[in-house]
Amino acid sequence: MYYIGIDIGGTNLKAGLVDESYRITATKKQPLQFESMEQMGETLAGMAIALAEENGIARDQIASVGMGFPGPVDDRRGVVIKTVNIPIRFMPVAEMFHRRWADVPVHLGNDADCAALGEYYHYEDKNIESLILVTLGTGIGTGIILGGRIHTGINGCAGEGGHTIIVHGGEQCTCGRKGCWERYGSANALIRQTMAAMEQHKDSMMWEMVGDSDHVGGRTAFEAMRRGDAAAKAVVDQYLRYLADGLSNFVNIFQPEVIALGGGVSHERDEDLLLPLQSMVLEDCFGREADRHTRLVKARLGNDAGIIGAALLGLQGGSH
Amino acid sequence: MYYIGIDIGGTNLKAGLVDESYRITATKKQPLQFESMEQMGETLAGMAIALAEENGIARDQIASVGMGFPGPVDDRRGVVIKTVNIPIRFMPVAEMFHRRWADVPVHLGNDADCAALGEYYHYEDKNIESLILVTLGTGIGTGIILGGRIHTGINGCAGEGGHTIIVHGGEQCTCGRKGCWERYGSANALIRQTMAAMEQHKDSMMWEMVGDSDHVGGRTAFEAMRRGDAAAKAVVDQYLRYLADGLSNFVNIFQPEVIALGGGVSHERDEDLLLPLQSMVLEDCFGREADRHTRLVKARLGNDAGIIGAALLGLQGGSH
Numbered sequence: 314m315y316y317i318g319i320d321i322g323g324t325n326l327k328a329g330l331v332d333e334s335y336r337i338t339a340t341k342k343q344p345l346q347f348e349s350m351e352q353m354g355e356t357l358a359g360m361a362i363a364l365a366e367e368n369g370i371a372r373d374q375i376a377s378v379g380m381g382f383p384g385p386v387d388d389r390r391g392v393v394i395k396t397v398n399i400p401i402r403f404m405p406v407a408e409m410f411h412r413r414w415a416d417v418p419v420h421l422g423n424d425a426d427c428a429a430l431g432e433y434y435h436y437e438d439k440n441i442e443s444l445i446l447v448t449l450g451t452g453i454g455t456g457i458i459l460g461g462r463i464h465t466g467i468n469g470c471a472g473e474g475g476h477t478i479i480v481h482g483g484e485q486c487t488c489g490r491k492g493c494w495e496r497y498g499s500a501n502a503l504i505r506q507t508m509a510a511m512e513q514h515k516d517s518m519m520w521e522m523v524g525d526s527d528h529v530g531g532r533t534a535f536e537a538m539r540r541g542d543a544a545a546k547a548v549v550d551q552y553l554r555y556l557a558d559g560l561s562n563f564v565n566i567f568q569p570e571v572i573a574l575g576g577g578v579s580h581e582r583d584e585d586l587l588l589p590l591q592s593m594v595l596e597d598c599f600g601r602e603a604d605r606h607t608r609l610v611k612a613r614l615g616n617d618a619g620i621i622g623a624a625l626l627g628l629q630g631g632s633h
Numbered sequence: 634m635y636y637i638g639i640d641i642g643g644t645n646l647k648a649g650l651v652d653e654s655y656r657i658t659a660t661k662k663q664p665l666q667f668e669s670m671e672q673m674g675e676t677l678a679g680m681a682i683a684l685a686e687e688n689g690i691a692r693d694q695i696a697s698v699g700m701g702f703p704g705p706v707d708d709r710r711g712v713v714i715k716t717v718n719i720p721i722r723f724m725p726v727a728e729m730f731h732r733r734w735a736d737v738p739v740h741l742g743n744d745a746d747c748a749a750l751g752e753y754y755h756y757e758d759k760n761i762e763s764l765i766l767v768t769l770g771t772g773i774g775t776g777i778i779l780g781g782r783i784h785t786g787i788n789g790c791a792g793e794g795g796h797t798i799i800v801h802g803g804e805q806c807t808c809g810r811k812g813c814w815e816r817y818g819s820a821n822a823l824i825r826q827t828m829a830a831m832e833q834h835k836d837s838m839m840w841e842m843v844g845d846s847d848h849v850g851g852r853t854a855f856e857a858m859r860r861g862d863a864a865a866k867a868v869v870d871q872y873l874r875y876l877a878d879g880l881s882n883f884v885n886i887f888q889p890e891v892i893a894l895g896g897g898v899s900h901e902r903d904e905d906l907l908l909p910l911q912s913m914v915l916e917d918c919f920g921r922e923a924d925r926h927t928r929l930v931k932a933r934l935g936n937d938a939g940i941i942g943a944a945l946l947g948l949q950g951g952s953h
Contacts, residue, residue, distance in 0.1 A: 385919075385920065385923060394922065394923055395922055402922075442787060443786075443787070455886075457886075459779065459784070460780075464779070464887070465888075466763075466887055466888020466889065466920070467762060467763070467888055467889070467890050467925045467927070468888055468920050468923035468924070468925040468926070469888075469920075469923065470885075470888050470919045470920030470923055471885075471886060471887050471888035472886065473885040473886065473919045474885070474886055476885045476919060477797075477882035477885055477886060478799050478878045478881070478882055479798050479799065479801050480800070480801040481799050481800040481803070481812075481817070481875070481878060483801070488919065489916075489917065490881070490917050492801075497801070554801075555801070558798045558801060561798070561810070562797035562798055565790075565791075565793040565794070565796045565797055566775075566777075566791065566792065566793065566794055566797060566886065567784070567786055567791050568785075568786020568787055568788055568789075568790050568791035569786065569787070570787045596809075597809065597810050599705075599790045599793045599796060599808065600705065600786070600788050600789075600790030602714065602715055602722075603705060603714055603788035603789065603790055604788070605787045605788040606788070607787070
């Protein structure tokens with residue numbers, strides 16, 4: 314049997330055929346052209362059908378189709394509640410999908426949750442109880458897997474760990490609150506922090522590296538720190554402190570078996586990111602005296618996690 | 634059948650006989666006199682046996698005995714990892730208990746978790762998926778019930794929501810970190826905030842009410858606010874903001890069905906505490922557009938919650 318996963322992004326639709334070893338064996342990508350929810354449902358079903366046919370897989374060899382949307386979903390009712398950047402509101406995706414392909418189970422997930430589920434199924438130890446994926450990108454996405462299942466909450470909106478306040482009265486967040494973790498710990502936050510430090514330190518090596526402030530990236534401060542720049546080191550130290558604060562909060566709440574870090578920032582060298590974070594979190598958190606601790610690791614799947622996790626939504630154990 | 638619950642506090646041991654309606658039908662209390670872990674195990678078993686005998690309940694009418702400890706436990710192995718205020722470290726409670734009463738199932742829980750489980754079983758709607766109990770006392774205790782089970786994490790140390798940083802670099806907490814929620818949202822924090830405001834406002838009505846600063850309590854600011862004192866109102870407004878920050882963080886992470894507020898502060902009039910918090914949290918959190926929202930309510934059981942929850946530890950559904 315095979316599983317089909319579709320990752321619905323603001324720009325592209327990416328579908329993947331996933332085998333029983335949870336690996337992608339074929340993909341299909343097309344630009345998102347949103348006209349109406351009706352047409353969107355049609356497009357998604359057509360894409361899944363085409364992916365199976367083009368790879369010579371009979372429809373009855375597809376165990377289920379899962380779709381990851383950038384927003385909250387109600388999987389039980391097969392409805393996408395709303396999405397970011399696409400004008401979808403209370404879209405009955407499962408029903409629309411079944412008009413073109415009636416007899417295949419359809420599952421819906423939030424994209425960050427799907428990525429977490431993908432990482433969970435690909436973790437080296439198949440018996441882990443819980444995994445939280447923290448993706449450091451434009452914002453901070455968090456997907457929470459407990460007992461092998463996505464924790465969706467009662468309304469599909471759970472798992473917004475990037476939108477927990479860690480700095481009371483702090484920077485204005487897009488969510489309406491002030492001081493959310495993602496204002497301090499995301500890749501975009503790191504870029505803002507780097508630019509602010511450069512303004513304060515006109516002699517910083519970072520200026521030579523990037524030329525002008527338009528070329529500052531999430532790696533600028535890390536790279537300059539490795540070359541010995543003091544201003545850059547201060548940026549990285551403070552950034553790691555913000556990350557550790559949020560990660561330790563998660564450990565104190567969940568004590569999960571694994572926290573996996575994803576997103577561009579997570580590719581920094583271990584000695585500059587993962588190892589100091591591991592020390593800081595272990596020092597901060599509860600449970601130091603216990604004989605088991607949360608393992609803080611790098612995520613493994615990168616961009617494939619969303620497709621694989623969406624495809625495997627139907628495999629989640631237990632009851633809702 | 635009956636269940637026995639024992640709440641182990643720093644000062645007293647309180648045991649209760651709980652019937653199949655989850656109500657306490659008899660209790661037994663004695664001061665904690667800790668000599669050794671051996672003697673403690675003996676005492677706990679003796680107390681359970683005496684409670685049954687004194688009430689004419691045969692031992693085979695006791696379905697299980699549960700104990701709530703002020704610290705992390707490993708229920709699977711029947712071990713208390715450590716406790717606050719009592720010198721217990723890795724105590725094999727279940728094994729010790731079984732030396733005196735061999736054939737009864739024994740369960741261990743953390744006291745805040747037991748209280749949450751008690752509230753869960755007493756909630757009006759028996760089909761709720763999840764409940765988080767937030768107890769505003771000396772600190773902030775949180776107990777997390779998901780899918781009818783306590784979320785203990787991999788090491789029994791989960792559910793320390795009071796020790797999540799909401800003020801980066803803020804007040805020093807007893808846990809070693811700075812800016813934990815309980816430094817701002819507990820009853821003790823409210824008392825500190827009230828005293829600080831009184832120092833700044835020597836003309837505040839609060840001085841007349843309490844005489845001197847030794848008599849400031851968690852109700853002082855609320856009471857003075859109701860009498861029209863501006864300094865007191867500012868204290869309460871700021872305190873509610875801190876509470877709402879932490880509660881909204883929990884909603885964004887879990888979207889639980891119910892958050893119940895317990896502890897002394899929770900007895901304030903609804904119009905001064907619960908109703909403004911409900912508005913603030915609903916305004917702040919994700920899921921505003923969903924058709925289901927977390928219900929923020931007052932806890933119901935008060936001090937009995939710990940005994941009832943400990944007694945019912947064995948009833949938790951699903952697998953670990």
